[in-house]
Amino acid sequence: MAVVGISFGSATSGKGFDVAATVTSIMTNMRAPETAWATQTTALTAQDAALSSLGTDMSALSTALATLTAFDGAFSQKQGAVSDTSAVALTNATTDASAGMHTLTVQNLANSSQVHSSAIPSGLTLGGSFTLQIGSGASKTITLDATNNSVAGLAAAINNLNEGVSATVITDSTGSRLSLTGPSGAENELTIDASGLTDSGGNSVSMTETQAAADAQYTLDGIPLTSSSNTISTALNGVTFQLLGTTSRAVTMQIANDTSTISSALASFVSAFNTLATALAGQEAKNSTGAAEPLFGDQTLSLIQSQISTALAFATGNTGKSSNLAQLGITVGTGGQLSLDSSALSTALSTNFAGVSNFFQNVGDFGQNLTTVLNGLGNSGNGALALRSAQNTSQEKTLADNKTNLETRLATYQTQLTSELNSANEVLQSIPSRLSEIDQIFAAITGYKSS
Structure with a gap:
């Protein structure tokens, strides 16, 4: 630690010294450890x-x-291809799928039952009741009233049953027809009872089936299978494929690892x-x-x-x-x-x-x-980098605490030091007047003035 000197010239000059500069010099000297700490922190x-x-x-x-x-x-990802994309589409192969080659023939596609009504002339309303049944399920009856006695109103009432039947209205010059399409698969054949349904012209409304519900029939790796849907997701684990058309020869379907x-x-x-x-x-x-x-x-x-x-x-x-x-x-x-x-x-x-x-x-x-x-x-966790970082954090905290503690002590010391140096400076500055007083006393006693 460097030595701090006080410059005040002759002791009898009465000039004293610069207290603030002296205190600053002393405090700078006492803060010397902070320079090393700052270097370490950096x-x-x-x-x-x-x-x-x-x-x-x-x-x-x-x-x-x-x-x-x-x-x-990455090693679980799969990709696939089929030899005839007009007959079969490979839509998904998940990580559960196994790589391999499969053969597929399609005899029949799955169909939905489709039914339409006779034409209802424009401007006429409907009356009576309409009963709908899907396969062996419970029948649903709709009674026509002022809220649903139009062809569009009946179609909306059927859709609101949420039974999986889609009802639409098809219109031409002869009038409007109610068109129904049920879910695909033989078990979802539509049964319609419109015997009590008439129009406001007194005509009975008849229903005609244009397509019967049917299951898809296909052969996968030599095994004959059926499906109520043309989208097959359960035959091969992790694989989903779509039947698009019948085949005259086997289609190959390749499931491969996605290299x-x-x-x-x-x-x-x-x-x-x-x-x-x-x-x-x-x-x-x-x-x-x-x-x-x-x-x-x-x-x-x-x-x-x-x-x-x-x-x-x-x-x-x-x-x-x-x-x-x-x-x-x-x-x-x-x-x-x-x-x-x-x-x-x-x-x-x-x-x-x-x-x-x-x-x-x-x-x-x-x-x-x-x-x-x-x-x-x-x-x-306890990784080497984590522990090394924690070690630095601990050292940085110690250095910061050292600086805080030193500054706390120095603040008190600076106040005390300033007070003491001010007192000493006052003494130095008062020496000429004290000497003058002594001269006057000496002259009064002896009759001589000091040189």
Whole structure:
């Protein structure tokens, strides 16, 4: 700590000294530890930013890896195709679907029962009652009154039954007809009783069926099947297909693993890994001014690099599994960067799909092992980055508390010091007058003046 001097010239000059400047000089001297604390805080803040950035990169890598390790992720995605899209449309293949080839022939499509009434001349109203029954279900009777005694009113009343029957009105020059379409499937045949229905001209209204309800009849992989709907979602687990027309020969339907999604997911994994590797290597260097990066030589940095490097070298010799990244076309290059050979990956997926999938998804294999490693190194829970950040936070709090406590003590001391120096200054400034008084007393006693 530097020595602070007080300049007041001759003791008998009466000039005294600059109290404010002296106090400022002393307090600056006593605040010297804060300079070191500020330097430490600046370094810790820079480390915080670097740790946060590494945490973000590691989180992105974990997310990319999760797409490959999750059982409903990239390896579960399916795609499909049919040989005759005019007869069959493959509308969905979920993660539950199994890859494979299927044959399909369609003998009949499912139909809905369609019924229409005789023409009701324009301007006439309806009277009586109308009874509707779907298959073996309960019959529903509509009694015509002033609220529904038009063709449109009866159609609305039928729709309001919410029985699955669609009622519309078709109009031409002869009048309006009530048209009904029921649900598809043989069990949904419409039964209509309009015997009590007449128009205001005294004419009976008759009903005519133009299409009977029927089930779809098709053969899947040699097994004859039926369906009340042309949309089939229960025949193959996870697969939905639409029957569009009858066939004269078998249609092939292929359900395959979506290798394009897997390739994209692996490319994202490689990119995320390289971003983290670049960031880790960057912390081992110096910046453009020659100063070391915030985490240069940090043990946490070394731990992360060591564990990730070990995870990359991880391999299994179990039957049916890929043994290392190289078999997937992923190689480790200079600086720990990964590169992906799309051709080699395509070959691996086509020749050993189960092995590639197991490599990422089986317990104890590469994907699950790397997941465990990243969880132990990340910025959440007890991850290495999280603990390292918590350590910085604790140190920053200690430094901030040290400064607060010192400032509290210095505030009291500054007040006391200012008071004492003011008193001393008053004494110095009063010396000439005190000496003058002594001279006067001496002269009065002796008759001489002091020189």
